[in-house]
Amino acid sequence: MSVLKETYRLSNDVAIPQLGLGTWFIDDDRAAEAVRTAVEIGYRNIDTAQAYGNERGVGEGIRTSGVDRGQLFVSTKLAAEIKDYDGAVAAISGSLETMGLDYVDLFLIHAPQPWEDFRGGDYAEGNQQAWRALEEAYRAGKARAIGVSNFLKEDLDRIIDGGTITPHVNQLLVHAGNTPVDLIDYCTSRSILVQGYSPIAHGEILDNADVTAMAEKYGVSVPQLCIRYALQLGTQPLPKTANPEHMRTNAQLDFVISEADMAVLKDLHAQDYGDSSVFPVYSGK
Known part of the structure; x- marks a missing residue:
């Protein structure tokens, strides 16, 4: 599981482990044990959010x-609904208090619009206010790095143009079947690391016959193939699980996908998320 020891460097020279643990859908009362288990296995990168409702448990697990x-x-x-400076300042402090931590390593704006209006209205001014609060938290040492989530190019440009720190x-959302190549390339051109959530397409990719056949060719599982794909894209995947065995196998990635197969996966379009399509990040609205 050598991948657990590998890191990327952010533009401010902060090291971030190449593989992380996502905690979406892990209940607060189970989060601490999941985090402790992951750390025992060798994970050093743990991702949560105010919207997940499990910051307390994640913080306990860390401590x-x-x-x-x-x-x-x-x-x-930062919750997607917070689009004002004072609210962002309070929420940043609230997260640290809830988690019982003096600082986090990365604080993100969860989305450019509130979830109820995802990919809808113009919240540029609110995002700039929230970003100003994150910049202040960064300078105060409350966050070692700051960034955004679910931001398109135009959303990024407004943050960059209106702020003093580039995210x-x-x-x-990055997975085989949904690879936003142009956006990834743009982020790379601005020295912005792309983290990829739901690298296994919220589980739906498990039923894809073509991906299953490719995984069998490499002698690996579909999740292993998909996580390896995300790494070879140069992104930092965040597979989410509370299952210790899945944590272990997700990190067993000592194989290389060929350039030809990477091209096949990159060109794949598989964006049917089943019942999970009710979530804005999957439906796009």
Whole structure:
């Protein structure tokens, strides 16, 4: 599981582990144990959000993991509905208090619009106010890096033009079947690391016959193939699970996908998320 020891460097020279643990859908009362288990296995990158409702449990898991805080990379996200400076300042402090941490390693704006209006109205001014609060948190040492999530190019440009710090990260939906090549390339051109959430397409990719056949060719599971694909794109995947066995196998990635097969996966279009399509990040609205 050598991937657990590998890191990327953000534009401010902060190291971030190449593989992380996503905690969406892990209940707060189960989050601490999931985090402790992941850390015991070797994970050092843990991702949560105010919207997940499990910051308390994640923070407990970090504090009781038995690993020095400085060796762990912890991310959280400002709720998408917060589009004002005062609200953002209060929410940033609230997250740290809820988690019981003096700082997080990465703080993101969860989305450019509130979820009820995702990909809808213009919230540029609100995002700039929230970003100003994150910039201040960064300078105060409350966050070692700051970024955004679900931001398109035009959303990024407005943040960059209106702020003093270019986002260090943009967390996006990235998986075989949904590869936003142009947006990834743009982020790379601005030295913005792309984190990829739902690298296994919220589980729906498991039923894709073509991807299954390719995984069998490499002698790996579909999740392993998909996570390896995300890494070879140069993104930082965040597979989410509370299952210890899945945590272990998700990190067993000592194989390389050929250039030809990478091209096949990059050209794949598979964006049917079943019942999960009710979530804005999957429906796009």
